[in-house]
Amino acid sequence: MIQKENNMDAIPEKYRQDTLSMIIIPGTFIKISILMNTCHNHAMNRKASGTLLFPALRTTLIALSAVIIVLTGPVLQNPPLNLALLQGPEALAQTIRFPVATADEAGFSAQRLTRLSHTLNAYADEQRVSGGVALVLRDGQAVYFEAFGRKDIESDTRMTPDAIFRIASQTKAIVSVAVMVLQEEGKLLIADPVAKYLPEFENTTVAVKEERKESTRDDPENIGYDIVPANRPITIRDLITHSSGIGYGYGTAADLWKEAGIQGWYLADRDEPIRETVRRMASLPFDAQPGERFVYGYSNDILGALIEEVSGVPLNTFLRNKIFEPLEMHDTHFFLPVDKADRLATVYSATEEDGLVRAPDPGGSVGQGHYVTGPQKCFSGGAGLVSTAMDYARFLQMMLNGGKLDGNRILSPRTVELMTVDHLTDITFRPGQGIGLGFDVVTDLGTRGVPGAVGDFGWGGAYHSTYWVSPQDGLVVVFFTQLIPARGSDLHGKLRTLIYQALVEP
Numbered sequence: 001m002i003q004k005e006n007n008m009d010a011i012p013e014k015y016r017q018d019t020l021s022m023i024i025i026p027g028t029f030i031k032i033s034i035l036m037n038t039c040h041n042h043a044m045n046r047k048a049s050g051t052l053l054f055p056a057l058r059t060t061l062i063a064l065s066a067v068i069i070v071l072t073g074p075v076l077q078n079p080p081l082n083l084a085l086l087q088g089p090e091a092l093a094q095t096i097r098f099p100v101a102t103a104d105e106a107g108f109s110a111q112r113l114t115r116l117s118h119t120l121n122a123y124a125d126e127q128r129v130s131g132g133v134a135l136v137l138r139d140g141q142a143v144y145f146e147a148f149g150r151k152d153i154e155s156d157t158r159m160t161p162d163a164i165f166r167i168a169s170q171t172k173a174i175v176s177v178a179v180m181v182l183q184e185e186g187k188l189l190i191a192d193p194v195a196k197y198l199p200e201f202e203n204t205t206v207a208v209k210e211e212r213k214e215s216t217r218d219d220p221e222n223i224g225y226d227i228v229p230a231n232r233p234i235t236i237r238d239l240i241t242h243s244s245g246i247g248y249g250y251g252t253a254a255d256l257w258k259e260a261g262i263q264g265w266y267l268a269d270r271d272e273p274i275r276e277t278v279r280r281m282a283s284l285p286f287d288a289q290p291g292e293r294f295v296y297g298y299s300n301d302i303l304g305a306l307i308e309e310v311s312g313v314p315l316n317t318f319l320r321n322k323i324f325e326p327l328e329m330h331d332t333h334f335f336l337p338v339d340k341a342d343r344l345a346t347v348y349s350a351t352e353e354d355g356l357v358r359a360p361d362p363g364g365s366v367g368q369g370h371y372v373t374g375p376q377k378c379f380s381g382g383a384g385l386v387s388t389a390m391d392y393a394r395f396l397q398m399m400l401n402g403g404k405l406d407g408n409r410i411l412s413p414r415t416v417e418l419m420t421v422d423h424l425t426d427i428t429f430r431p432g433q434g435i436g437l438g439f440d441v442v443t444d445l446g447t448r449g450v451p452g453a454v455g456d457f458g459w460g461g462a463y464h465s466t467y468w469v470s471p472q473d474g475l476v477v478v479f480f481t482q483l484i485p486a487r488g489s490d491l492h493g494k495l496r497t498l499i500y501q502a503l504v505e506p
Helices: 013-019 033-044 055-077 089-096 110-125 168-184 236-240 254-260 274-281 299-311 315-324 338-343 389-400 413-419 491-502
Strands: 022-025 028-031 131-138 141-152 205-211 223-229 348-351 355-358 433-435 440-442 457-460 466-470 475-480
Touching: 110 131, 110 141, 110 491, 131 389, 168 236, 168 299, 168 315, 168 389, 168 413, 168 457, 236 299, 274 299, 299 315, 389 466, 389 475, 466 491, 475 491
Parallel strands: none
Antiparallel strands: 022 028, 131 141, 131 475, 205 223, 348 355, 433 440, 440 457, 457 466, 466 475
């Protein structure tokens, strides 16, 4: 955790060993955290063999820390960074990749930020979540960066700041930006019909429910459906705003989608390119007429196939060349290189009977997935990426900066502005929120009823990850964990509330 105030009494005793992880003296990094965290790991381990190994050593290290704090006096006006596994200034810069601000320099209360650390660690200790990484930037500077809990509970492997997470629908924002890159290059317009680039979408259909007078064995509730032509072509803008009428195959004509073998957001196990899957989607009945209502589904996967057609390269190559490499998002992939596999956090599920349980391997949408092993053919533009909190923060900071980061421009400021305003003014999404091009957008703070500001934009992922950007407050917030299903977890609400209660100079 990056803080300003040196108020150790404000930090709960249980978590002081984490806050003491790195002490900064000008020009020097005194590193004591690895041994301290090792002691803490063993102390927290339920296995008897690990409980008595390091008590004397841990006591010595805490005493050493206290001596250093006393001796350095005024130098330690800013307490330590809670980045437990960093080895020095070079590793620090490599992992954070943003300037570092202390809490009061960024308008936060360090004492109040400890409430966030306390809550995150408590959720992990109570196994309401396995662990995760939280990152807060303000005005392009890192203010809070905490890895908490476990990356893998069974092996007692501690979460690390560079852990890699399955980000599911947080892929959508990146693919939406990729579409806007093509528009800025003059290769398409978002007002264009999708069929201009994917001809199979020339004549699409919609399934419309119909009440029948007599029940049948296949339709016992007297509800059937008719298949009617779409009343207008689907546009690229319809896809980006989730108003294309295309769901995840569980709508009115679910029987036909199931028969076609296309249902659900998880596509990593498919043994075919996304272009082929999308080609077959076009022949199936959709859930609503284009522009009629918000329907969450395969729209961004179709955008991924469209990007491949327009650019002439696979989606992973386009994203790497146009977004990931310019933004130095080196740990963002559709399928993870084997040498990074040990950094992939384990997926857990919240269950009513057994609490937190390890998800099956590989499983499907609920499971460890096929992100390291598997066909590795289908690049899902809707839910396919894995990433780190730091990589994703760089993408979001680019958006907050009006399309540019560290001298590399991805989009123009006017394009970013277009992406982060409500486009569905006549279509209901959520109270106080609308839909932009790839993001939800706060339109009315009181109607929404949670802390934030008008103009905030964000989204989340199926594994209980979330993010938001606040242009008004200059904030970027990224929270990654691996929990599916989450069964009504309130952690996202706590995260938002505890960040804003610590922001004392908006």
